[in-house]
Amino acid sequence: MNPLDLLRFAAQALLQNRRRSGLSLLGVVIGVVAVVSLTAIGEGALRYVTTQFASLGSSIVNVSPGKNETTGGMPHGIGGVPNDLTLQDAIVLERRVQAVRAAVPVSVSTDIVSYRERGRSSRVVGVTSEFQQLQRLDMDSGSFLPESELDRGAAVVVLGHRVAQELFDNANPLGATVRIGSWRMRVIGVLQERGQQLGMNIDDVALIPVASGMRMANKSSVNRIMLDLYPKSDSKPVIAQVKKILIDRHDEEDFTCISQDAVLASLSSILGILTLVVAGIASISLGVAGIGIMNVMLVSVSERTDEVGLLKALGANQRQILQVFLLEATMLSSAGGLIGLASGTALVELGNLLYPRIDAATPLWAIAAVLGLSLGTGIVFGVLPAWRASRLDPVAALQGH
Amino acid sequence: MIRVEGLWRTYQMGDHELHALRGVSETIEDGEYVAIMGPSGSGKSTLLNLLGCLDSPNRGRYLLADEDVAGLGDDALAETRLRRIGFIFQSFHLVPRLTAVQNVEMPMIFAGIAPSDRRRRAESSLAAVGLSDRLGHKPNELSGGQKQRVAIARSTVMDPGLLLADEPTGNLDSRSGAQVLDLLAELHAGGRTLVVVTHDPAVARRADRVVVMRDGEIVKRVQGQDISDLNGLFDISSEDDPSKQDLNTAREGDETEAVVPEKPV
């Protein structure tokens, strides 16, 4: 049988029973929409994380105290780990590691920041002037922390956007004196709004010189050292060098050194696995849809036994009859696949309009897989009904049973 | 030439066997027009299906042009039906979603004939049955007589040597029935072998030969002039007419009729 004739014949048979064909096709459509949109969300999350890291600058190496066995996890933030990193470590690293543009020691504590009768609890982060470039921070007004000796802590503060807004409303905070715990600090700048970024919201912090931060927390060590590398430097040798220097200084590896890229890579692979799992679950619904197709085809064969008998009487052989019915099932499932792809894509685009921050897009592999799966579904679940049709006894079939 | 020898066809019905054919032997020459008559359940359709290679006998031989059909595999049987045999059924068996011309094209699709060629042949086949103006009509837009003419066009479009018709006028009024018989006569005149199962004496009258069956056996062969002499011999409609009852040699068969109602084939 000529393929075009086969196609036309199968299509006409499907169109004869529009509602039934439509319903079984709907099953496939739903399965495909599920796969298409869920993988799009996964991909969107991945892109989101990637761009977030890019805006942080991916050539950052983090050194935090304590040996983190599960390398690849998120770096430690606050407290709970041995405080072994000192300002001197930062100075040495910046001086001795070629690729390091700046080593920024970071101290973190939480305190009440207040102005007159208003106060709010904020993360108080001690950093250096280099932190601005490292984090690519833009100023809303005023200026960032000035360059100074590491151990000299001036009584100045740069407020995150929200902190400034909550304490000052629309008044100008520059030059005002705020209280942080029992300390008084002069506001010299306000950061531009940035929003949530990988678990930390820079809008909610108060930035002060690291020496002031350490004094406030009454600590002699810092919570981490962030190394800002020169553009295009490879983080691997940097990490090796950092380790060597710090082990020399500490006599043991009591710190964790990890590059931002490594964090990104492990996050990406977690998201990738999640996406796969979700897609796998969604594709189970395709299997269910396949059973629907099989059911419809079995009904169709039993309703059209007299037609099968006729085809045999007219001289169709078993292979041709098998082809006709198998093609019907395959057309159902692949039409479902295409419609599902189109409506799934439309759904994803709609989602993108509603939530522009996440740029969801179905990855190519998912599109290929879903089309292949829906085609395969029709073939796999169409074989049994088609085989039955091809084996019908023509005399009995012509009599309709 | 078609030749069957000692054909048996037995159906297993639970614990007992039903013999639809009990050792039927017959020879039909090329170009002959044979009518098979007999009461319902006598095995006429069973015999026709065997002749059409749709079914195979439990015992006996079937030689189609000197070739033993028993030796043919499924594909070869399909090929035989495709190229050498045309079927015409009582209930037409047109595919409802296809137009007249598409229905006629169907065998040619299985034969892999190119679309343009196919179309031309289907159209001329429909023209031969007087349906040139109904090419694009679906079966539900055609009368019974027109449907049967489409079916005849379909059965001849592959130009088979043997045409098998099972009660071709059974669902038609007498006028369309007569038209169909005229067409069959034309096809016969064109050299085809024609085997027609019928209750209709009008059909039998046009045949070269009538074969009468009863209980799975051929009980009588009537030839030539004798057919018109035995006018009304097998006319079912004559059952209620006492004047014709005496002539009805198949009378005992008619009693079976009441027990086994006729199924449309």
Ligand SMILES: Nc1ncnc2c1ncn2[C@@H]1O[C@H](COP(=O)(O)OP(=O)(O)O)[C@@H](O)[C@H]1O
């Ligand atoms: N598929 C079948 N299974 C069982 N019995 C059948 C089957 N087909 C036909 N028969 C029986 O075989 C006998 C002959 O049937 P058939 O050839 O259709 O008779 P006719 O066409 O002369 O009316 C009948 O008794 C019928 O019931």
Ligand SMILES: [Mg+2]
């Ligand atoms: Mg019959």
